[in-house]
Amino acid sequence: MSGMTSILSRSLALACLLAATAACEPETAWSQPSVADDTGASVAGEHAEPEAEEALVGGDEQSVEISPIVIEGRAEKQIGVAGSASEGAVGQEELGSRPALRTAEVLEVIPGFVATQHSGSGKANQYFVRGFNLDHGSDFSARVNGVPVNLPTHAHGQGYLDLNFVIPELVRVVRFRKGPYFAEAGDFSSAGAADIEMFEELARGIFETGVGEDGFARLLLADSYEIAGGDLLLGGEVQAYDGPWKRDENLARYNALMRYTYRDGNRGARLDAAAYRASWDATDQVPLRAVRDGRLSRLGLVDPTDGGNTERYTLSGSMWRDGARSRTHAQVYGVYYALDLFSNFTYFLEDQDLGDQFHQRDRRGIFGGELRHDRFGDLWSLTHETSVGLTLRHDHIPTVALARTTRRDHVGGIREDDVDETALGLWAHTTISLTPWLRALLGLRGDGYRFGVDAGLRDNAGEEIDGMISPKAGLVLGPWKGVELYGNAGMGFHSNDARGTTIRVDPVVAGCLDEDGDPVSDYAPGDCFDADGNRVRQVDPLVRSRGAELGVRSETLPGLFTSLSLWWLELDSELVFVGDAGNTEAGLPSRRLGLEWANFYRPIESLSLDLDVSYTDAEFTSVGSRASEIPGAIPLVIAAGIHGDIWRGLFAGLRLRYLGEYPLIEDDSQRSGPTTLVNLRAGYRSADRSWSLAVDVLNLFDSRDRDIAYFYASRLPGEPDEGVQDIHFHPVEPRTVRVWLRFPF
Numbered sequence: 001m002s003g004m005t006s007i008l009s010r011s012l013a014l015a016c017l018l019a020a021t022a023a024c025e026p027e028t029a030w031s032q033p034s035v036a037d038d039t040g041a042s043v044a045g046e047h048a049e050p051e052a053e054e055a056l057v058g059g060d061e062q063s064v065e066i067s068p069i070v071i072e073g074r075a076e077k078q079i080g081v082a083g084s085a086s087e088g089a090v091g092q093e094e095l096g097s098r099p100a101l102r103t104a105e106v107l108e109v110i111p112g113f114v115a116t117q118h119s120g121s122g123k124a125n126q127y128f129v130r131g132f133n134l135d136h137g138s139d140f141s142a143r144v145n146g147v148p149v150n151l152p153t154h155a156h157g158q159g160y161l162d163l164n165f166v167i168p169e170l171v172r173v174v175r176f177r178k179g180p181y182f183a184e185a186g187d188f189s190s191a192g193a194a195d196i197e198m199f200e201e202l203a204r205g206i207f208e209t210g211v212g213e214d215g216f217a218r219l220l221l222a223d224s225y226e227i228a229g230g231d232l233l234l235g236g237e238v239q240a241y242d243g244p245w246k247r248d249e250n251l252a253r254y255n256a257l258m259r260y261t262y263r264d265g266n267r268g269a270r271l272d273a274a275a276y277r278a279s280w281d282a283t284d285q286v287p288l289r290a291v292r293d294g295r296l297s298r299l300g301l302v303d304p305t306d307g308g309n310t311e312r313y314t315l316s317g318s319m320w321r322d323g324a325r326s327r328t329h330a331q332v333y334g335v336y337y338a339l340d341l342f343s344n345f346t347y348f349l350e351d352q353d354l355g356d357q358f359h360q361r362d363r364r365g366i367f368g369g370e371l372r373h374d375r376f377g378d379l380w381s382l383t384h385e386t387s388v389g390l391t392l393r394h395d396h397i398p399t400v401a402l403a404r405t406t407r408r409d410h411v412g413g414i415r416e417d418d419v420d421e422t423a424l425g426l427w428a429h430t431t432i433s434l435t436p437w438l439r440a441l442l443g444l445r446g447d448g449y450r451f452g453v454d455a456g457l458r459d460n461a462g463e464e465i466d467g468m469i470s471p472k473a474g475l476v477l478g479p480w481k482g483v484e485l486y487g488n489a490g491m492g493f494h495s496n497d498a499r500g501t502t503i504r505v506d507p508v509v510a511g512c513l514d515e516d517g518d519p520v521s522d523y524a525p526g527d528c529f530d531a532d533g534n535r536v537r538q539v540d541p542l543v544r545s546r547g548a549e550l551g552v553r554s555e556t557l558p559g560l561f562t563s564l565s566l567w568w569l570e571l572d573s574e575l576v577f578v579g580d581a582g583n584t585e586a587g588l589p590s591r592r593l594g595l596e597w598a599n600f601y602r603p604i605e606s607l608s609l610d611l612d613v614s615y616t617d618a619e620f621t622s623v624g625s626r627a628s629e630i631p632g633a634i635p636l637v638i639a640a641g642i643h644g645d646i647w648r649g650l651f652a653g654l655r656l657r658y659l660g661e662y663p664l665i666e667d668d669s670q671r672s673g674p675t676t677l678v679n680l681r682a683g684y685r686s687a688d689r690s691w692s693l694a695v696d697v698l699n700l701f702d703s704r705d706r707d708i709a710y711f712y713a714s715r716l717p718g719e720p721d722e723g724v725q726d727i728h729f730h731p732v733e734p735r736t737v738r739v740w741l742r743f744p745f
Contacts, residue, residue, distance in 0.1 A: 077555060078563075079479045083431065083441050085486045085551020085565040086111075086178035086192075086596060092199075094608070095171055097643045097653055099681040099696040101733065104163045107142070107194055110176045111598040112614030112637050114659060116707045118730040120282030120307055121241055121251045123341065124162035126708055128659075130178065130191045130569065131592045131616030133632025137161025138575040139494055139545075141188040144196045145259075145272050146370070147316050147333045148393065150188045153419050153451075153498040155362035155400050156341055158575055159188045163196075165276030165312050167237050167255055169206060170222060172199045178596075179547045179567060180492025181472050183427035183443030184389065190492045190545035190571065200224075200261045200270075201231040204690065204744040212696075212738030215242030222257075223745070230262035244734050245283040246300045250307075253278040266322040274314040281307035284343060287714055288727040295716070298704070298731050302716065303344035303357055305407040310339040325377040332369035338362065342408050349715040349723040354406040358414070361401040368393035379432075386430040395421045400499070402507075415507035418454040419498050423447065429472070437480070443472030443490070449541055451498035457510060462502035466541035468493050482556035486565075489548040494575065496586050500539040506530035539586040543573045559602040568593050574620065574630065588620040590630055607644035613637075620666065629663035631711070636660030643681075652682040654700075664711035670727060672709035677732060683740070691743035702735040 078088060090109040098105070104115040104125040114128040127134040134140050138159040142149045144166060154160035177185065178192040185193040205223030210216070222235035235257040243249040258273040283301040290296040318331035344357040372389040401416035429443040448467040455461040472490035504525050505512045512520040512528035520527065528536040551565035574590040594616035601609045618633035637660070643653030657677045664670040678701055683694030706729040715723035 078553060078561070079482060079484050079555050082484075082553065083439075083474055083476065083486070084177065084179070084181060084488045084549060085553050085563045086549065086567070086598075087176060087182075088563075088598075089173055089175045091173045092169075092171060095168065095174070097608075097681070098641070098655060099653070099679040099698060100168065101679075101698050103166055103168060106166065106168050106171055106174060106196070107163070107176075108639065108657070109174055110192070110194065111612035111639070112596055113192075114634070114637060114657070116730075118708045118710075119284050119343070120249055120280040121243065122164065122253065122278040122280035122308060122310060123282065124156075124160055124164070127161065128632070128634050128637070130567070130594055130614070131618035131630070131633040131635070132191050133630075133634075134159075134161075134191070135575070137188060139188055139191045139571075141185060141193045142196065143194075145198055145274075145316060146195075146318065146331050147272075147314055147335065148366075148368070151337065151362075151364070152187070152395060152495050153397060153400060153421055155339060155360035155402065158497045159494065162310065162312070164253065164278060165255055165274060165314075166196060167198075167220065167222070167235055167257060169208065169220060170198045170233075170235050170257060172197050178565075179488065179490065179549055179569065180470065180545050181441075181443075181474055181488040181490040181547065181549065183429040183445045183470075183472050184387070185492070186391065186425050186427075186445060186447055187423065187493065187495050190494060190547065190569065198257065198259060199233060200259060201233055206235075206742060207745050208740065208742040210738050210740045213736045214244050215240060215248065216736070216738055217241075227260070228262070229264075230260055233257070233259040233261075243283070244299055244736070246297055247281060247283060247304050249280055249283070251278065251280040267320070269319045270317070272314065272316040272318075274312075276313070277309075277311040279307075279309040281305075282343070283730075284345060285708070285710060285728040285730045287347075287716065287724075288729060289724065290716060299734075302347045303355060305357065306342050306344055308339065308341040310337075310341075312337050326373065326375045329372045329374075330369070333367070335366035337364050337366065342405060345728070346712070346714040346723065347716055349713060351404075352715070352717075352721070354404075354411060357405045357407070359401075359403045359405045359408070359410070361399055361403070361416075362397070363399040364395055364397040366393065366395050383433040384430055386428070388428045389426070391423075391425040391427075393423045395419070397421070413456070415460075415499075416456045417460075417499055420450075420452040421498050422450045423495075424449075437478055439476040441472070441474035441476070441488070445470040445472070447493070447542070449495060451501050451541060453498050453502045455499070455502070457505060457507055459504045459512075460499070460502055460507065464498070464501040464541050468542045468544065483552065483554045486549070486551040486553070488551075490546075492545040492547070493542050494545070494571075495542055496539045496573075496575075498541075500586060501541045503536060503538055504528060506536050512536075540573065543571060543586070545569065545571045559604075561600045563596075563598045565596045566594075567596070570621070589622050590618065591621045592616055592618045592633075607642075609642050610640065612639045623666070627666040629666050629668045631664050631666065632662060634659050634662045645685075649684050649686060650682075651685060653680070655679045664709060664727060670711045672706055672727070672729070675705040675707070675732065676703055677705070678703075692740075694740040694742075696738045696740065697735065698738070699732060699735045703732055704734075705732050706730065707732045 107113050112129055115125040117125055124136040132139050135157045137150050149161055151160040175195045180190050201224040208220040210218040218239040220237050224233040237255040239253040241251040254277045256275045260271045262269050284306050286296050291298050313336045316333035320329040339362040341360045346356045348355050350356045370391045374387045376385040397419040402414040404411040425447045427445040432440045446469050451464040453461050470491040474488040476486055478484035505528050509531050512523045514520050547569040549565050549567040553563040555561055569592045571590045574587040597613045599611045614637045616635055618630045619628040638658040641655040645651045659675040661671050661674045680697040680700045685692040709727055709729040711727050713723040713725045
């Protein structure tokens with residue numbers, strides 16, 4: 001552990017330099033600071049309710065009671081608050097107005113963010129943002145109620161991000177940041193990060209039920225109560241869905257949430273508990289050739305036994321205390337997680353008799369916490385806000401396994417490992433107002449990791465220790481008549497699968513082969529080859545990313561909120577989804593350059609419009625120009641919507657999502673066509689907004705485009721032994737209608 005200790009000691013020393021201003025500031029009054037709410041996220045003091053700033057007496061120190069800020073939608077001022085052009089927050093008002101097919105579409109309020117699916121509804125979604133095919137979360141991080149969701153060293157893919165346990169109607173706010181410019185975000189956040197915070201209490205109880213085509217049925221109950229001087233929120237969701245597929249999906253999903261929040265003057269505490277369980281039968285992507293020649297329907301499947309089940313149970317506790325110019329927040333959490341996933345992407349390529357189905361199995365306990373301290377005030381006549389944080393996370397993964405199966409029956413194991421992964425992070429961030437029109441942002445993050453692998457194959461066992469220092473910086477100029485300019489730069493990272501850091505031999509051949517394919521008994525790491533003649537290589541535990549952004553934000557015109565950002569991002573190694581293996585592997589270095597334009601307009605109180613346009617040029621940087629395209633990197637994403645109250649309780653809204661065509665292979669010889677979807681929501685809401693009846697028409701124009709596509713080799717019965725290189729795709733779901741009824745109780 002000496003290497004890790006050295007890394008963290010250097011991180012601590014550097015972070016303390018940034019935090020020094022908070023420790024030695026004079027005892028002066030503060031004016032309009034940005035403070036932290038009890039989630040640890042920054043909110044603007046200028047938006048606080050006046051009664052929230054009433055001074056209280058706590059001991060010898062005068063303190064300020066800080067009430068939570070209500071964020072209704074994107075129509076919230078960011079001028080003077082945001083540290084970049086691409087960060088923001090969206091509340092339930094906008095979230096609740098959007099018709100959605102999937103739970104993870106709550107993140108599509110983030111400009112340029114897309115959530116799709118290539119398998120069953122119980123599996124984590126496929127995400128796209130800033131030219132990344134994130135697979136299931138490899139370079140975008142998310143937290144729910146302060147608890148990290150991404151899973152490292154996961155059976156299906158590094159950084160696996162499953163948000164199906166979120167109840168969308170109970171989401172109070174989604175806060176997001178793009179790029180590696182902010183010290184609070186660590187692993188998996190090179191492209192961006194999101195914090196999802198649920199409500200603490202409800203104005204009235206919710207009973208909501210929805211029914212629709214293809215066996216869709218959903219029931220939601222939620223209410224809050226005053227108990228023992230605090231607020232108790234209870235919510236539960238049950239959902240069933242068969243889908244439009246030739247084989248019923250048989251989705252059964254159960255969610256439960258409990259939040260108890262207690263406040264006593266300038267102090268508070270919260271206890272969160274959540275439970276989630278789901279099972280489903282999956283229709284995975286299908287080969288284009290078989291659809292074209294009529295062997296398969298576009299809604300059909302090859303292996304009727306794909307699917308899975310998963311569960312997640314979370315317990316979290318937090319406490320906070322507000323001082324006159326500070327807040328201290330502490331949180332601890334524990335998570336139990338399980339997944340059994342059965343997939344078959346190549347059909348009969350590897351085994352012509354039993355097929356290529358494989359079973360990915362994951363069992364883990366996650367334990368961690370965070371300690372954060374925020375200070376704000378004046379130092380030498382300069383207003384500042386400084387935050388220091390310490391994070392600790394340990395993943396105990398007694399089972400992360402891959403096995404061959406047929407019809408979900410075990411055929412033979414490929415590898416099964418017991419992994420322990422520990423991450424310790426220390427960060428500091430300060431914002432200093434140098435002049436009334438110039439703010440400087442400085443941040444530093446230090447991370448240390450220990451990977452311990454007890455492998456099924458003894459040669460692949462081992463321990464790795466690594467660390468990384470990530471500096472961040474930014475400037476904000478303005479505001480001038482409602483306009484601010486931003487410049488940001490920083491370094492970040494993502495971790496690699498722990499098993500890849502200690503691997504020496506190919507688990508498929510269970511040994512070491514030389515270049516001629518002959519067994520080798522005496523070897524060193526890097527000397528071994530797999531059955532296909534590829535060298536078995538260890539990966540770096542942590543991979544560096546570097547990024548920068550220039551942006552502008554305008555709130556000059558009444559009701560119009562617009563931002564424009566030009567950004568750049570490089571990774572030393574791209575995490576790439578391998579379709580025929582069903583996992584994520586470390587790949588080549590990459591570079592992305594992009595432009596984002598985000599707009600929200602509310603000309604009158606009852607009407608809102610939004611338009612987000614994101615363009616990205618992405619390429620590998622260590623190969624020739626003819627083979628530098630990044631598969632799955634969508635160059636153009638357009639999202640637009642209109643929502644309004646029509647007359648006497650009637651309301652309606654339309655949403656458009658357009659994905660431009662993108663490369664499926666490095667030489668750009670195979671591409672996926674564009675995808676366009678339009679969703680409609682219309683209904684009636686009572687005058688007191690207590691009950692509503694709504695109809696969603698998803699995929700209004702019955703598009704037959706692709707949700708997602710890949711290019712690789714597979715084999716169907718009767719085809720050549722070597723298989724056929726082909727496009728494999730998952731179609732968008734056909735037009736479907738759902739009816740929703742909500743009323744209080």
